[in-house]
Amino acid sequence: MDILNGIIFYIISILITIITISVILSKKIINSIFYSFIVFFLFGILFFSLNASFNAVMQIALYSSALSIIFVIEVALIDFSSEKNDKFKLKPYHIFSFAGIILLCISIIVFYRETVKYDYVFASYLDSVYKLTDFSNIYRLSSEIMKNNIYSFELTGILLLIVLIGVSVLFSLKGDK
Amino acid sequence: MFKITLYHYICLAFLIFITGLLGMILSRNIVKILLCTEFMMSAINLNFIAFTVFKDYIFLKGMIFSVYITIISALQSVVCLVLIYIIYKYRKTMTTEEIKE
Numbered sequence: 001m002d003i004l005n006g007i008i009f010y011i012i013s014i015l016i017t018i019i020t021i022s023v024i025l026s027k028k029i030i031n032s033i034f035y036s037f038i039v040f041f042l043f044g045i046l047f048f049s050l051n052a053s054f055n056a057v058m059q060i061a062l063y064s065s066a067l068s069i070i071f072v073i074e075v076a077l078i079d080f081s082s083e084k085n086d087k088f089k090l091k092p093y094h095i096f097s098f099a100g101i102i103l104l105c106i107s108i109i110v111f112y113r114e115t116v117k118y119d120y121v122f123a124s125y126l127d128s129v130y131k132l133t134d135f136s137n138i139y140r141l142s143s144e145i146m147k148n149n150i151y152s153f154e155l156t157g158i159l160l161l162i163v164l165i166g167v168s169v170l171f172s173l174k175g176d177k
Numbered sequence: 178m179f180k181i182t183l184y185h186y187i188c189l190a191f192l193i194f195i196t197g198l199l200g201m202i203l204s205r206n207i208v209k210i211l212l213c214t215e216f217m218m219s220a221i222n223l224n225f226i227a228f229t230v231f232k233d234y235i236f237l238k239g240m241i242f243s244v245y246i247t248i249i250s251a252l253q254s255v256v257c258l259v260l261i262y263i264i265y266k267y268r269k270t271m272t273t274e275e276i277k278e
Binding site: 002003005006007009013016017020021023024029032033036039040043046047050051052054055058059062063066067070071074075077078137140141144145149152156159160163166167170171173 | 179180181185186189192193196197199200203204206208209212213215216219222223226227229230236237240241243244245247248249251252254255256258259260261262263265271
């Protein structure tokens with residue numbers, strides 16, 4: 001089971017990294033939008049593999065389906081002839097800066113691993129926790145939100161309403177061209 | 178090698194966050210910049226969820242934070258898309274350099 005989880009994690013992480021880079025490097029904006037929704041879907045699968053079903057469903061429902069439609073409509077409203085300005089010209093300093101930052105990150109990670117030892121919760125402990133709870137944590141998560149975090153949930157609802165009003169006001173603005 | 182720990186998830190989230198940050202800095206198209214911010218948000222979500230699963234599986238604080246981050250980042254992207262559409266309507270461009278002019 002550990003081996004299967006490891007293989008799934010490595011495949012998904014490699015795919016996410018490659019597709020994220022291709023989003024930045026692709027010349028057409030519609031392609032980068034398409035790649036980005038694959039990345040969000042893969043993130044959802046990663047969340048499922050972490051036993052965070054509620055977050056995974058939210059990720060897939062919000063990003064991979066709802067936002068995808070909005071992004072595609074947005075790009076359809078915009079004239080495609082403007083894409084001639086969108087060509088990403090890869091210059092040498094881009095490559096060097098990217099490689100430098102990646103090397104810096106790797107060195108920081110390695111140094112951090114050498115100096116700070118994490119108190120890992122190992123799989124045996126996790127298994128014992130999983131046996132106590134259900135496979136899905138949706139019930140526990142929803143009860144936590146509705147009991148202990150109800151005010152923040154209400155605030156999020158008010159924020160949704162404000163965004164709805166703000167978007168409709170922004171669309172109805174008429175200014176000088 | 179195949180035993181996946183918290184360290185692996187932190188490394189993956191870090192890599193995606195850095196890639197999103199670089200894309201945000203290097204891209205000239207504002208839709209791409211918006212997509213890169215979404216990648217960064219997803220990396221933060223991954224960090225929260227991984228820490229919850231490995232460290233705090235009893236109270237699920239990180240997962241609750243992740244729910245709110247997902248909702249607010251989706252709202253942010255909707256507002257940004259509306260602003261992009263309005264900018265395009267008046268300026269007829271989507272690149273940051275031409276918008277500045």
